[in-house]
Amino acid sequence: MSVQQPITNHESLVTPDFAIDVRGVTKKFGARTVVNDIAMQVRPGEIYGFLGPNGSGKTTFLRMLCGLLKPDAGSGHCLGLDFRRESAEIKKRVGYMTQRFSFYEDLTIEENLDFIARLYAMPQRKLAVEKSLERLGMVERRTQLAGTLSGGWKQRLALAACLIHEPQLLLLDEPTAGVDPKARRDFWEEIHKLAAAGLTFLITTHYMDEASRCHRLGYIAYGNLLAHGTVDEVVKTAGLTTWEVSGENLSALADKIRGLPGVEQVVAFGTTLHVSGRDAEKLRASVAPFMSGAHGWTIIESGLEDVFISLMETAKDNFS
Amino acid sequence: MSFNLQRFWAVVVKEFIQMRRDRLTFGMMVGIPMIQLILFGYAINSNPKHLPTAVYAADNSPFARTIVWALRNSSYFDITREAHSTAEIKTMLAEGEVQFAVTVPVDFSRKLLRGEKPSLLLETDATDPAAVGFATAAINELTFFVLNHDLTGPLAKLRGTSPPFNLIAHQHYNPESITQYNIVPGLIGVMLTMTMIIITGLAITRERERGTMENLLSTPVHPGEVIIGKIIPYIMVGYVQVTLVLLAAKFLFDVPFMGSVPLLVALTFLFIVANLAVGITFSTIAKNQLQAVQMAFFFFLPSLLLSGYMFPFRGMPGWAQDIGECLPLTHFLRIVRGILLKGNGLAECASDLWPIALFVAVALAIAVKRYRQTLD
Numbered sequence: 001m002s003v004q005q006p007i008t009n010h011e012s013l014v015t016p017d018f019a020i021d022v023r024g025v026t027k028k029f030g031a032r033t034v035v036n037d038i039a040m041q042v043r044p045g046e047i048y049g050f051l052g053p054n055g056s057g058k059t060t061f062l063r064m065l066c067g068l069l070k071p072d073a074g075s076g077h078c079l080g081l082d083f084r085r086e087s088a089e090i091k092k093r094v095g096y097m098t099q100r101f102s103f104y105e106d107l108t109i110e111e112n113l114d115f116i117a118r119l120y121a122m123p124q125r126k127l128a129v130e131k132s133l134e135r136l137g138m139v140e141r142r143t144q145l146a147g148t149l150s151g152g153w154k155q156r157l158a159l160a161a162c163l164i165h166e167p168q169l170l171l172l173d174e175p176t177a178g179v180d181p182k183a184r185r186d187f188w189e190e191i192h193k194l195a196a197a198g199l200t201f202l203i204t205t206h207y208m209d210e211a212s213r214c215h216r217l218g219y220i221a222y223g224n225l226l227a228h229g230t231v232d233e234v235v236k237t238a239g240l241t242t243w244e245v246s247g248e249n250l251s252a253l254a255d256k257i258r259g260l261p262g263v264e265q266v267v268a269f270g271t272t273l274h275v276s277g278r279d280a281e282k283l284r285a286s287v288a289p290f291m292s293g294a295h296g297w298t299i300i301e302s303g304l305e306d307v308f309i310s311l312m313e314t315a316k317d318n319f320s
Numbered sequence: 321m322s323f324n325l326q327r328f329w330a331v332v333v334k335e336f337i338q339m340r341r342d343r344l345t346f347g348m349m350v351g352i353p354m355i356q357l358i359l360f361g362y363a364i365n366s367n368p369k370h371l372p373t374a375v376y377a378a379d380n381s382p383f384a385r386t387i388v389w390a391l392r393n394s395s396y397f398d399i400t401r402e403a404h405s406t407a408e409i410k411t412m413l414a415e416g417e418v419q420f421a422v423t424v425p426v427d428f429s430r431k432l433l434r435g436e437k438p439s440l441l442l443e444t445d446a447t448d449p450a451a452v453g454f455a456t457a458a459i460n461e462l463t464f465f466v467l468n469h470d471l472t473g474p475l476a477k478l479r480g481t482s483p484p485f486n487l488i489a490h491q492h493y494n495p496e497s498i499t500q501y502n503i504v505p506g507l508i509g510v511m512l513t514m515t516m517i518i519i520t521g522l523a524i525t526r527e528r529e530r531g532t533m534e535n536l537l538s539t540p541v542h543p544g545e546v547i548i549g550k551i552i553p554y555i556m557v558g559y560v561q562v563t564l565v566l567l568a569a570k571f572l573f574d575v576p577f578m579g580s581v582p583l584l585v586a587l588t589f590l591f592i593v594a595n596l597a598v599g600i601t602f603s604t605i606a607k608n609q610l611q612a613v614q615m616a617f618f619f620f621l622p623s624l625l626l627s628g629y630m631f632p633f634r635g636m637p638g639w640a641q642d643i644g645e646c647l648p649l650t651h652f653l654r655i656v657r658g659i660l661l662k663g664n665g666l667a668e669c670a671s672d673l674w675p676i677a678l679f680v681a682v683a684l685a686i687a688v689k690r691y692r693q694t695l696d
C-alpha cells in the first residue's frame with residue numbers, strides 16, 4: 001500500500017512522517033551481534049509485521065525502541081523523539097507488550113489494569129480501567145487473579161493493559177502466541193480498527209497468515225534485516241520460482257529431487273509438493289527429467305513462507 | 321527525572337495488595353518475631369535461680385547471719401560453700417565452683433551499729449553475664465530491708481530511706497552485665513533487621529524473576545518511585561512487629577519502661593528505614609531471590625554477633641567493635657536500651673542517631689544508583 005522510502009533519506013530525520021524512523025541500530029551481547037545495523041521506517045497508522053526465526057533479534061530490537069535496552073549504535077526517532085536520548089518521553093507514548101506475560105499474577109485483572117493506569121498518571125483512571133474491562137469483555141471476571149487466566153486470556157489482558165494509556169505506537173511481541181483462531185481473528189480485526197484510527201503497530205509474529213494481514217513486513221535473520229516492504233514486494237524481490245507438483249507417491253519424488261542443483265526447498269503442502277529455488281533456469285533443468293511421469297507440474301506464485309525459508313537458508317550461508 | 325506522586329502511590333498500592341495475597345510471607349512477618357521472642361526471651365535468656373554461692377563471714381554477728389539467711393530465702397542463691405579466707409573465695413570463683421561469693425567484713429557489725437554504713441562485698445563470676453544479672457539485682461534489693469527486723473529499739477534510727485550498709489558488687493571477668501531487660505528490648509532491633517532485610521531483599525529480585533520487571537521498565541515509572549513505593553508498606557509491617565515485642569516486653573517480661581515510648585517509636589522509624597534500604601540495595605544487586613536471601617544472612621550474622629546483642633560490646637576486640645560501629649543495629653540497641661532502661665531522652669540518643677542516618681543515606685544512594693533502568 002505505501003510507497004517505499006529510501007532508508008538513507010536524511011530529511012526524514014525530523015519529519016513526523018514516520019512513527020518509527022531509525023537506522024544503523026546495533027546491539028551486541030558480549031562479542032555477539034544480536035541486532036546488526038537495522039534500519040526501519042514505519043508510517044503512522046501502519047501495521048508493520050516483524051518476522052524472523054527464533055533468536056533472530058526481534059525482541060531485542062523492540063526492547064531498544066522502547067528504551068529497555070541501550071543500543072550500541074544507531075540513531076533516529078520514535079514518534080518524533082530521539083529514540084536514544086528521549087526514552088523517558090517515548091515510554092509515555094508507547095505501549096509495549098512483552099513476549100512473556102509480565103503482569104502480576106497475584107493481582108486481579110482489575111488491579112493490574114489499575115496499577116498500569118496509575119503508572120501512566122491517567123487523569124480519568126477509573127473510567128479508563130472500566131472502558132478497558134469492557135473492551136476485554138472481562139467486566140464480570142474483573143476480580144479474577146491474573147495468574148489463573150488461560151494463556152489466551154492472559155494475552156488479551158496484556159494487550160488491554162498496554163492500550164490503557166492510549167499510546168500512539170504499539171510494540172507487540174508475539175501477541176497471538178497460543179491464542180485460538182477465532183480469538184486471533186478478533187484480535188486482528190481490533191488491530192486494524194485501531195490502525196485506521198491512527199495507531200501505529202509493530203508486531204512480531206511467526207504466523208504467515210498474520211504476516212499477510214500486515215501493511216508491510218520486515219524479515220530479520222541473525223540480526224540482519226533481509227527483506228522489507230509489502231507482501232507482494234517481499235515475494236517479488238525474493239525472486240523465487242516455485243513449482244507445484246500433484247500426483248501419487250510425492251514423498252518418493254521429493255527424495256529424488258532434494259539436493260539437485262538449483263532445488264532449494266522441497267516442501268509437502270497437503271496433497272501437493274512445492275519445489276522452489278532462486279535460479280529459475282537451473283531449477284527447471286534439474287526437475288525437467290521428472291516432468292514426464294504421472295505428476296502434474298505447474299509454476300505457482302511463491303508463498304511468504306517459501307520466501308522466508310529461502311531467505312533464512314541464504315542468511316545461514318552468509319552470516320553464521 | 322521528576323518524582324511523580326501518582327506513580328509512587330501506584331507502587332505502594334500494588335505492594336500492599338501483593339503483601340495481603342502472599343499469606344506465607346505475611347505469616348512469616350508475624351511468626352518470626354514470635355519465634356524470636358520465645359527463643360531469645362525464654363529459652364536462651366532464662367532467669368537462672370539457685371546459683372551456687374560461697375559465704376565468707378569474717379564477722380560472725382547476728383546481722384551477718386540474717387543476711388545469709390535472706391540470701392538463701394531469695395531463691396537466687398544456694399549457699400553451697402563456706403569460705404574462711406579471701407584467697408579461698410578467689411579460687412572458688414576462678415574455678416567456677418561458685419557463681420557468687422558474699423563477704424561480710426570483720427568490722428561489719430561494729431560499723432553498722434555506729435551508723436558508719438559498712439560494706440558488704442558481692443563478687444560474681446560474670447563470664448555468663450546473663451546468669452548473674454538477676455541475682456545481683458535481687459541482692460541489691462535485699463539491702464534495703466533485710467536488717468529491718470534486727471534494727472529495733474534504739475537501732476531503729478538506722479533504718480531509713482537508704483540501706484544501713486553498702487553493697488559493693490564486684491563483677492569479675494566481664495565488666496558489662498546483660499540482663500533479660502537488656503535482651504528483650506534489643507530483640508526489637510534484631511527482629512527488624514532480620515525480617516525487613518529479607519522481605520525487601522526479595523522485592524526487586526522477585527519482579528525480575530517473574531518477568532514483571534520488563535513491563536515495569538517499559539512504563540514511565542522512576543527508580544525512586546519504585547524503591548520508596550516498595551519501602552512504605554514494609555515500614556508498617558515493621559511497626560506491627562515493634563508493637564508485638566513491646567507488648568511482650570511489658571506484659572510477659574516485665575521490662576521497665578523508663579523512657580518515652582513515643583520517642584522510641586519515632587526513632588525506630590529511622591532504624592526501619594535503614595534496614596529496608598539495605599534490603600532494597602541487596603535486591604538491586606542479587607540476580608535471583610535465593611541470592612537475595614543469602615545476602616540478607618550475610619548482613620544479619622555480623623549484626624547479631626557484633627552489635628552487642630549476643631556479646632557485651634565492650635568485651636569484643638577492637639576490630640570487631642569497629643565493624644559493630646558501622647552497623648545500624650549496634651546504635652539502635654543503644655538507643656532502645658537507653659530509652660527503656662535508662663530513661664534516656666532525645667539528647668542522649670543523638671550520638672547514635674546520626675550514624676544510622678548516615679547509613680540510610682549511603683544505602684539508599686547505592687540502591688537508586690544500582691536500580692537498572694534497562695534490562696542489560
Ligand SMILES: Nc1ncnc2c1ncn2[C@@H]1O[C@H](COP(=O)(O)OP(=O)(O)OP(=O)(O)O)[C@@H](O)[C@H]1O
Nearest residue numbers: 029034052053054055056057058059060061099696
Ligand atoms: N540479555 C541477554 N544477554 C545475552 N544474550 C541475549 C540477551 N537477550 C537476548 N539474547 C540473545 O540474543 C538473541 C536474540 O534474542 P531475541 O530474544 O531478540 O530473539 P527473538 O527474535 O525475539 O526470538 P524469538 O522468536 O524466539 O522470540 C538470542 O540468541 C538470545 O540468546
Ligand SMILES: [Mg+2]
Nearest residue numbers: 058059099173
Ligand atoms: Mg522474541
